[in-house]
Amino acid sequence: MPQTVEQALAQARSYTDGIDYLYIRLPPQAITAAAGVLAEIGQPFAALIVDKDEVSLLIPEEALADFARRLPGYTASAERYRLITLDVVLEPTLVGFMARISAALAAAQISILPLAAFSRDHILVPKEQHALAIAALEKLRSASK
Template identity: 50%
Template sequence: MPKQLINLMSKGIVMAQTVDEAFSQMSLYSDEVLYVLIKLPANAVMAAAGVVAEWREAFCCLIIDKDEVTLLLPERAFETFAERLPGHLVAKVRYRLITFDIPLDLSMIGFMARVSSALAEANVSILPYAAYTRDHIFVHADAFDAAWTTLQQLQNI
């Protein structure tokens, strides 16, 4: 048994082992919040990290790559901190969060592939994000209902 699984089980967390188990056992979660996707220049790491540290509420995300800094924040957080984000570019679309509320094994293969395939068939664009044990997607706010319905159908297969 993988050490990660033993550690989580000792804390009372049982992980789904297969994609089918994950879909049959998971709950879907959303929070009614509109999110904004923000691009910052690569040198804005400290400003972006400061915003995330000060906001301290779920859900927010900071990604730093070699070319840019990206923030995904609740719209309300962006409105609060916009002046502290130099050179920001904000996507016009607003997003909604969907969390797959089940601990997932880090070695699981195919979970997000099944999600993305089903949502692609429903013509829903996604931004996937992963935490240590849970996966999340963001969908355009106007496609949220279609995404939610599609994912509920996946649970019932």
């Protein structure tokens, strides 16, 4: 029987690592530099997203000082983010999980940056709203049991 959103929500635990993250924007030609920085950081959590217009790099705030000179033309987000991993293995056919997470956080006036790994989802929230986000997710999880 396929996994349901209610099952996934009931099983999900909110994991956080207590690290402040920055979103870095780079020009498209900086992909190699960004990938090199990501490889050298070499620990979770980090992300690299490349599209036709830009390279986006999500890294721990403390790493920027070490690597800024290798990231030509970068712009760093003014906002500091905190990670929340929705720690449950999600079936690839599951529909609506992130919609429910997003709706619960939107109702609490919390902006999110959603990211998906192969088997679990992650969200980044503004550092100042982290505790509120955890509480909203716990309320959603409790209501799903």
